[in-house]
Amino acid sequence: MTPPRTLLKVENLTKRFGGLVAVNDMTFDVKEHEVMGLIGPNGSGKTTTMNLISGAFGPSTGTISMNNRVLSGLPAHEITRAGISRTFQLVKVLPGLSLTENVIAGAAFGHKKRWGAEAVDMAHQLLIRVGLETQIDLPVTSLTYIDQKRLELARALAGEPEVLLLDEWLAGLNPTELQDGIALISDLRKEGRTIILVEHVMDAIRSLCDRCVVMNSGTKIAEGTPQDVLSDPEVIRAYLGDE
């Protein structure tokens, strides 16, 4: 069996905001078809790392590459084109557009640049896929929080990304919605997608992630299977403090 191929490489990544080092010399790989959890306590630098990968910010130092092509330093739209799509910690849907148009935007500006009837068809399929079939004709502004998250996921998938970034996609859901959300991400995992997941929901981390990288104060403090990292004393200390 051929070993899994490295798709995304993060090397010595550092991001400073003035005197604050939000991400400090982070190095990790993501293999093709892998679901990698990026976890750590609040303020540890996870979202900043996602923002660096998606091109929202440029790194202070270090590189990010995919398929051996250096992406760090490129603007966000070029990184999306190269095959990285994301959802946001604070949902960002386009309120002036219909649900279908929101997803078409993902297809048009995504990796494969789909447009016209093909994009409309794809948008409908994805809206059904994420469970929005009965809401397709509603205004975006009438969607519940989880449905906005579903829409954002459909838009990210419409970009046909090689790497999908989910930043706390499960946050703020009630217990039933959470089970639905985990099932949806689990389906994406089963179809072999490559995903980086920033998450605080431990059940989700345990059931969805092949591997986790743990951050604390901007630095990687552990890496391994969810079971291994979540029983690592340094990780437990980072989450719970010395007491």
Ligand SMILES: Nc1ncnc2c1ncn2[C@@H]1O[C@H](COP(=O)(O)OP(=O)(O)OP(=O)(O)O)[C@@H](O)[C@H]1O
């Ligand atoms: N644009 C910014 N300007 C200045 N400081 C920032 C900026 N973005 C993040 N930070 C700071 O960088 C540090 C890391 O923040 P980040 O949001 O990456 O952490 P996180 O691990 O995602 O936290 P959480 O789990 O609470 O979302 C924090 O101290 C934060 O205040």
